[in-house]
Amino acid sequence: MRLVSKDLLGIEKLTREEIELILETAQKLHEIHSRDIKKVPTLRGKTVVNLFFEGSTRTRTSFEIAAKRLSADTINFSASSSSLSKSETLIDTARSIGAMLPDVIVVRHNQAGTPEMLSRMVKSSVVNAGDGAHEHPSQALLDLLTVKEKKGRFEGLKVAIVGDIAASRVARSNIYGFTKMGAEVRVAGPPTMLPPHIEQLGCKAYTNVREAVVDADVIMMLRIQMERHSKLLFPSIREYSRLYCLTPEILDLAKENAVIMHPGPINRDVEISSEIADGPYSVILEQVTNGVAVRMAILYLLAGQRSN
Amino acid sequence: MRLVSKDLLGIEKLTREEIELILETAQKLHEIHSRDIKKVPTLRGKTVVNLFFEGSTRTRTSFEIAAKRLSADTINFSASSSSLSKSETLIDTARSIGAMLPDVIVVRHNQAGTPEMLSRMVKSSVVNAGDGAHEHPSQALLDLLTVKEKKGRFEGLKVAIVGDIAASRVARSNIYGFTKMGAEVRVAGPPTMLPPHIEQLGCKAYTNVREAVVDADVIMMLRIQMERHSKLLFPSIREYSRLYCLTPEILDLAKENAVIMHPGPINRDVEISSEIADGPYSVILEQVTNGVAVRMAILYLLAGQRSN
Amino acid sequence: MRLVSKDLLGIEKLTREEIELILETAQKLHEIHSRDIKKVPTLRGKTVVNLFFEGSTRTRTSFEIAAKRLSADTINFSASSSSLSKSETLIDTARSIGAMLPDVIVVRHNQAGTPEMLSRMVKSSVVNAGDGAHEHPSQALLDLLTVKEKKGRFEGLKVAIVGDIAASRVARSNIYGFTKMGAEVRVAGPPTMLPPHIEQLGCKAYTNVREAVVDADVIMMLRIQMERHSKLLFPSIREYSRLYCLTPEILDLAKENAVIMHPGPINRDVEISSEIADGPYSVILEQVTNGVAVRMAILYLLAGQRSN
Numbered sequence: 001m002r003l004v005s006k007d008l009l010g011i012e013k014l015t016r017e018e019i020e021l022i023l024e025t026a027q028k029l030h031e032i033h034s035r036d037i038k039k040v041p042t043l044r045g046k047t048v049v050n051l052f053f054e055g056s057t058r059t060r061t062s063f064e065i066a067a068k069r070l071s072a073d074t075i076n077f078s079a080s081s082s083s084l085s086k087s088e089t090l091i092d093t094a095r096s097i098g099a100m101l102p103d104v105i106v107v108r109h110n111q112a113g114t115p116e117m118l119s120r121m122v123k124s125s126v127v128n129a130g131d132g133a134h135e136h137p138s139q140a141l142l143d144l145l146t147v148k149e150k151k152g153r154f155e156g157l158k159v160a161i162v163g164d165i166a167a168s169r170v171a172r173s174n175i176y177g178f179t180k181m182g183a184e185v186r187v188a189g190p191p192t193m194l195p196p197h198i199e200q201l202g203c204k205a206y207t208n209v210r211e212a213v214v215d216a217d218v219i220m221m222l223r224i225q226m227e228r229h230s231k232l233l234f235p236s237i238r239e240y241s242r243l244y245c246l247t248p249e250i251l252d253l254a255k256e257n258a259v260i261m262h263p264g265p266i267n268r269d270v271e272i273s274s275e276i277a278d279g280p281y282s283v284i285l286e287q288v289t290n291g292v293a294v295r296m297a298i299l300y301l302l303a304g305q306r307s308n
Numbered sequence: 309m310r311l312v313s314k315d316l317l318g319i320e321k322l323t324r325e326e327i328e329l330i331l332e333t334a335q336k337l338h339e340i341h342s343r344d345i346k347k348v349p350t351l352r353g354k355t356v357v358n359l360f361f362e363g364s365t366r367t368r369t370s371f372e373i374a375a376k377r378l379s380a381d382t383i384n385f386s387a388s389s390s391s392l393s394k395s396e397t398l399i400d401t402a403r404s405i406g407a408m409l410p411d412v413i414v415v416r417h418n419q420a421g422t423p424e425m426l427s428r429m430v431k432s433s434v435v436n437a438g439d440g441a442h443e444h445p446s447q448a449l450l451d452l453l454t455v456k457e458k459k460g461r462f463e464g465l466k467v468a469i470v471g472d473i474a475a476s477r478v479a480r481s482n483i484y485g486f487t488k489m490g491a492e493v494r495v496a497g498p499p500t501m502l503p504p505h506i507e508q509l510g511c512k513a514y515t516n517v518r519e520a521v522v523d524a525d526v527i528m529m530l531r532i533q534m535e536r537h538s539k540l541l542f543p544s545i546r547e548y549s550r551l552y553c554l555t556p557e558i559l560d561l562a563k564e565n566a567v568i569m570h571p572g573p574i575n576r577d578v579e580i581s582s583e584i585a586d587g588p589y590s591v592i593l594e595q596v597t598n599g600v601a602v603r604m605a606i607l608y609l610l611a612g613q614r615s616n
Numbered sequence: 617m618r619l620v621s622k623d624l625l626g627i628e629k630l631t632r633e634e635i636e637l638i639l640e641t642a643q644k645l646h647e648i649h650s651r652d653i654k655k656v657p658t659l660r661g662k663t664v665v666n667l668f669f670e671g672s673t674r675t676r677t678s679f680e681i682a683a684k685r686l687s688a689d690t691i692n693f694s695a696s697s698s699s700l701s702k703s704e705t706l707i708d709t710a711r712s713i714g715a716m717l718p719d720v721i722v723v724r725h726n727q728a729g730t731p732e733m734l735s736r737m738v739k740s741s742v743v744n745a746g747d748g749a750h751e752h753p754s755q756a757l758l759d760l761l762t763v764k765e766k767k768g769r770f771e772g773l774k775v776a777i778v779g780d781i782a783a784s785r786v787a788r789s790n791i792y793g794f795t796k797m798g799a800e801v802r803v804a805g806p807p808t809m810l811p812p813h814i815e816q817l818g819c820k821a822y823t824n825v826r827e828a829v830v831d832a833d834v835i836m837m838l839r840i841q842m843e844r845h846s847k848l849l850f851p852s853i854r855e856y857s858r859l860y861c862l863t864p865e866i867l868d869l870a871k872e873n874a875v876i877m878h879p880g881p882i883n884r885d886v887e888i889s890s891e892i893a894d895g896p897y898s899v900i901l902e903q904v905t906n907g908v909a910v911r912m913a914i915l916y917l918l919a920g921q922r923s924n
Contacts, residue, residue, distance in 0.1 A: 033717055037661030039689070045345030047373060057693050058712055065663060065716050068689040073347070073376040077365050092573045096366055099596035100373050101341055265708045288715035353653030355681060381655070381684040385673050400881045404674055407904035408681050409649055 003301050007119040007126040010135035011176035019180060023145050025297035026290070032069060033293065042304045043072035046103040051077045052129070053090070053109040058264065059129050059138075062288070063106050066295035070304070075102070090114065091121070098122030103303045107131075125302040133167050139263055140173035142294040144181065146287050147218055150259045154181035160212040160254075162188045162244060163222030163271060165205075166195040170263045171222060175201045188212035189244065190234050209244050216254040220261040221246050221271045237270055246272045251281075259283050311609050315427040315434040318443035319484035327488060331453050333605035334598070340377060341601065350612045351380035355410040359385045360437070361398070361417040366572065367437050367446075370596070371414050374603035378612070383410070398422065399429070406430030411611045415439075433610040441475050447571055448481035450602040452489065454595050455526055458567045462489035468520040468562075470496045470552060471530025471579060473513075474503040478571045479530060483509045496520035497530075497552065498542050517552050524562040528569040529554050529579045545578055554580045559589075567591050619917050623735040623742040626751035627792040635796060639761050642906070642913035648685060649909065658920045659688035662719040666692045668745070669706070669725040674880065675745050675754075678904070679722050682911035686920070691718070706730065707737070714738030719919040723747075741918040749783050755879055756789035758910040760797065762903050763834055766875045770797035776828040776870075778804045778860060779838030779887060781821075782811040786879045787838060791817045794834075804828035805860065806850050825860050832870040836877040837862050837887045853886055862888045867897075875899050 001021050005013065014022075032038055048067040050060050060076065067074045079093055090109070094117075097105060104125045107115050112132035119126040130136040144154070151157060159178045165171045165187045175198075178185045185203035187194070188211070198205050206212040213219060224240065234240045251258065260272070260282045268274045276282060309329050313321065322330075340346055356375040358368050368384065375382045387401055398417070405413060406429060414435045415423045420442035427434040438444040452462070459465060467486045473479045473495045483506075486493045493511035495502070496519070506513050514520040521527060532548065542548045559566065568580070568590045576582045584590060617637050621629065630638075648654055664683040666676050676692065683690045695709055706725070713721060714737060722743045723731050728750035735742040746752040760770070767773060775794045781787045781803045791814075794801045801819035803810070804827070814821050822828040829835060840856065850856045867874065876888070876898045884890045892898060 035661075038663065038717070038719075039661035045343075045347035047346065047376065049369070057695065058709075061665075061691055061693055061713070062716060064691050065689075065718070068663065068691075073373075075369055075372050075376075077369055079365065089573060093366075095593060096572055096596045097369070099593040100370060100600050101346070101597060102373070103346075264712055265705065285711060285715040288712050289717065292716050353651075353655035355654065355684065357677075381681075383677055383680050383684075385677055387673060397881065401674075403901060404880060404904050405677070407901040408678060408908050409654070409905065410681070411654075 002305055006302065007115070008137055008298055008302065009115050009119060009126065009128045011137045011140050011173045011180070012135065014137075014180070016180050019141070019144065019177065022141055022294065022297050022301060023148055025301060026141070026145050026293040029296040029300065030290070030293040032296075033289070039069050039071060041071045042300055043067065043070035046072045046303045047075065047101075048072045048104045048106060048299060048303070049075045049077055049097055049102040051079065051093075051097060051105050051107045053079050053107075053114070054130070056108055056130070059108065062291045063127075063129065063138075063295050066292050067299055069292070070296055070299055072103075072299065072303070094118045094121050098124055104299060127298060127302065130169055132169065133172070134169050135173045136169040137173050138291070138295055138298060139170050140177040141298070142287055142291040143174055143220065143261060143263075144177050145290045145294055146261065146283050147259060149286070149290070150283060151217060154178065154183045157183040157217040158186065158215055158255075159183050159218040159220065160186045160188060160216040161220045161222065162209050162212065162246070164193040164224060165189045165198060165222070166193050167225065168222050172201070174220065175203050179203065186212040186216070190240070192234065210250060210253055213250055213253045216258055218259045218261065219246060219251070219254055223263060223265065224267055224271055241270045245270060246276055248273065248275060251276060257281065261287060264288065310613055314610065315423070316445055316606055316610065317423050317427060317434065317436045319445045319448050319481045319488070320443065322445075322488070324488050327449070327452065327485065330449055330602065330605050330609060331456055333609060334449070334453050334601040337604040337608065338598070338601040340604075341597070347377050347379060349379045350608055351375065351378035354380040354412070354611045355383065356380045356412045356414060356607060356611070357383045357385055357405055357410040359387065359401075359405060359413050359415045361387050361415075361422070362438070364416055364438065367416065370599045371435075371437065371446075371603050374600050375607055377600070378604055378607055380411075380607065380611070402426045402429050406432055412607060435606060435610065438477055440477065441480070442477055443481045444477040445481050446599070446603055446606060447478050448485040449606070450595055450599040451482055451528065451569060451571075452485050453598045453602055454569065454591050455567060457594070457598070458591060459525060462486065462491045465491040465525040466494065466523055466563075467491050467526040467528065468494045468496060468524040469528045469530065470517050470520065470554070472501040472532060473497045473506060473530070474501050475533065476530050480509070482528065483511050487511065494520040494524070498548070500542065518558060518561055521558055521561045524566055526567045526569065527554060527559070527562055531571060531573065532575055532579055549578045553578060554584055556581065556583060559584060565589065569595060572596065618921055622918065623731070624753055624914055624918065625731050625735060625742065625744045627753045627756050627789045627796070628751065630753075630796070632796050635757070635760065635793065638757055638910065638913050638917060639764055641917060642757070642761050642909040645912040645916065646906070646909040648912075649905070655685050655687060657687045658916055659683065659686035659719075662688045662919045663717075664688045664690045664720045664722060664915060664919070665713055665718040666690065667695065667710075667713060667721050667723045668693070669695050669723075669730070670746070672724055672746065675724065678907045679743075679745065679911050682908050683915055685908070686912055686915055688719070688915065688919070710734045710737050714740055720915060743914060743918065746785055748785065749788070750785055751789045752785040753789050754907070754911055754914060755786050756793040757914070758903055758907040759790055759836065759877060759879075760793050761906045761910055762877065762899050763875060765902070765906070766899060767833060770794065770799045773799040773833040774802065774831055774871075775799050775834040775836065776802045776804060776832040777836045777838065778825050778828065778862070780809040780840060781805045781814060781838070782809050783841065784838050788817070790836065791819050795819065799834075802828040802832070806856070808850065826866060826869055829866055829869045832874055834875045834877065835862060835867070835870055839879060839881065840883055840887055857886045861886060862892055864889065864891060867892060873897065877903060880904065
């Protein structure tokens with residue numbers, strides 16, 4: 001089985017079978033991590049360009065390690081947005097990169113839709129590494145992989161996603177992903193952080209985190225972009241944290257053995273108490289480890305298998 | 309046949325035979341791009357340092373992809389110029405990099421002559437990736453390769469180069485290159501952008517772009533560094549564009565099937581109308597693709613062949 | 617024989633035998649530099665992350681070249697310190713990097729103790745590439761290697777280290793290193809630059825550089841961080857240089873054939889006269905070359921040998 005598209009632009013467009021394929025491939029590739037030589041020659045001679053218009057060393061590093069473990073060549077292209085006409089620069093940059101004939105372009109941009117536009121302009125496979133508040137599919141896939149490993153299934157799981165839902169591409173991609181896999185998704189956040197029609201994506205919205213978390217199997221806390229807009233959307237960090245921080249008391253409402261997730265980096269005691277972040281139910285570091293495996297799977301399925 | 313010098317500092321110092329050697333080597337290496345595994349082991353164990361004192365992600369990326377397709381190791385060294393004594397830092401940095409014994413140093417610097425100074429201080433081969441308003445030889449070689457592919461010859465071709473001739477290392481390198489290969493070169497730009505003795509390089513200078521373009525086989529539009537000095541050299545961008553932008557009307561003066569070139573990134577509708585940039589005669593993206601092949605040839609001829 | 621620790625955090629913790637092992641390994645690996653293919657497959661499939669919280673392109677480049685000559689994959693992670701809570705970002709970043717399972721993390725940070733903290737949080741081997749004013753072990757090891765090559769022994773050598781002793785991690789690591797190897801170490805600098813209890817490290821302290829240099833076999837001049845604190849610690853650069861710059865006249869007090877060292881980059885005629893820096897006794901560039909060999913030895917001993 002193969003992915004239908006040459007690109008991975010979002011979870012919305014994937015079928016359940018494609019998601020399962022990526023997760024199974026990641027689980028197989030995961031085994032490479034435990035070897036002494038953590039490398040396979042699968043993508044030898046393939047070129048992966050990391051085209052990041054937004055700084056994100058962690059995601060870029062994860063993709064770079066994934067590519068190198070598959071023996072691909074990697075090129076980092078950090079584009080600044082300092083020129084006069086940003087959109088022209090983007091089109092021009094994208095076409096130029098495409099003309100250098102890389103096999104995969106991993107792109108992050110603060111404007112939703114950029115990866116899709118890019119995918120129409122180049123022959124390379126395009127992987128969306130986060131576009132505005134739209135999608136961040138590799139993050140959702142690593143979250144799915146982590147839940148699959150911990151719970152063994154998705155069907156019937158209750159997944160609570162808490163924080164700035166409206167601004168979060170992680171939330172959107174995970175809503176698509178978990179609902180497609182048969183889980184029940186609830187989102188919770190301050191009214192100012194809940195987009196108006198979010199329930200149309202198949203989830204249930206709450207302003208009270210306690211209601212969202214009752215009987216949850218999975219709790220995913222989102223990062224608050226404190227530097228960006230916190231002041232506009234709620235009175236203060238203290239206020240946010242008092243209402244929405246994941247504390248032991250709130251965690252008690254969830255199922256026993258609920259899995260605690262966070263895409264990182266954490267604002268300790270803002271979104272999640274240190275006690276829980278470092279506690280036995282937190283899978284935050286497993287998410288990071290799974291991130292490399294999932295990105296290996298994505299690169300392999302797009303660049304390794306399609307050219308056969 | 310081999311290149312005479314251990315370095316590639318400019319087109320001015322190359323013989324016609326050396327240029328032909330580079331272009332032929334590039335054409336052979338070009339074939340690698342169409343393979344599934346775009347990689348040959350020719351430079352395995354060689355180290356290429358990209359030493360960029362001026363930001364240029366596109367050129368750096370092109371050299372990096374070229375080096376990796378030849379299996380060389382690449383190191384990016386972006387030197388800031390923030391220290392007290394810039395020239396001392398440069399000398400010191402250059403010597404230190406040289407003492408790490410790389411095989412090739414690709415250098416870009418905003419001061420003309422830096423690559424030559426560097427070449428005297430290190431045993432490594434030095435490739436000039438652009439020095440001030442002096443030379444940008446790999447750009448001219450990729451332009452020559454593109455014209456060779458499109459026209460099959462240089463002898464007797466009329467080549468018009470239009471824009472800020474005085475500030476353009478691309479113009480200088482191309483004037484040297486095309487005249488050596490037997491083409492007739494015309495340059496055109498506002499009087500403030502034409503250096504006084506430019507015709508001594510063997511070209512003819514025009515202030516009227518229409519005259520320069522008449523019967524041209526090749527039209528090369530230069531990038532206007534709008535952020536840098538446009539205000540000093542002409543009244544406004546609008547004024548420049550009204551007089552020097554390549555429009556369909558001006559293009560009509562050239563030969564049918566004239567080849568349209570631009571080193572990128574383009575300022576659309578300033579130097580060149582979008583219609584033409586994206587039209588059938590534009591070879592702008594082929595230039596980018598050829599850039600990788602030409603840089604592979606340069607690295608191969610300097611680091612792969614000389615050590616035999 | 618192997619290194620006892622999984623990490624290289626400082627010279628203070630190494631035994632004399634471990635230092636000898638590193639130097640001998642470096643001398644063996646040094647031979648690779650003279651080959652046409654400067655690469656061995658020793659660390660194929662290993663991942664080395666360069667985690668630099670402080671800019672240092674030279675040290676990073678040296679580690680990167682060292683890793684690539686051993687066929688390791690390298691990832692550069694330059695962490696800015698722009699976030700709200702720096703210490704949290706560091707812990708979070710370190711754990712995340714660790715969760716990507718690299719074999720070695722090379723870390724530089726402006727706070728002493730950061731590499732040690734990191735080493736307790738990750739399974740990877742941690743190499744200290746400079747932490748505040750604490751240690752810079754790979755620098756001391758390359759200095760030791762250079763002296764070993766030039767003098768053939770350490771026992772009984774007189775080593776003078778001159779400059780801002782208090783702020784210098786290079787000085788501290790070298791004091792530990794040379795005294796462990798049986799040399800006599802003298803440090804010299806303005807009273808404001810001599811830490812109060814420095815002699816407890818086993819060296820003798822002088823405020824008069826002439827006394828420190830008498831009969832010296834090795835003179836190591838430290839870099840003055842002019843941008844940082846020079847104004848606080850002495851009246852002017854001119855004043856510092858008049859008293860502490862290594863001139864031919866001062867050099868005359870040392871042994872004939874004294875070896876002149878500097879960790880670079882040099883402030884010419886501030887710490888050392890150009891005449892001496894470029895003269896026959898200067899081994900400054902050999903230090904840089906040896907830096908690659910020593911870092912290859914460190915990476916090999918931590919990542920190549922321990923996993924057997």
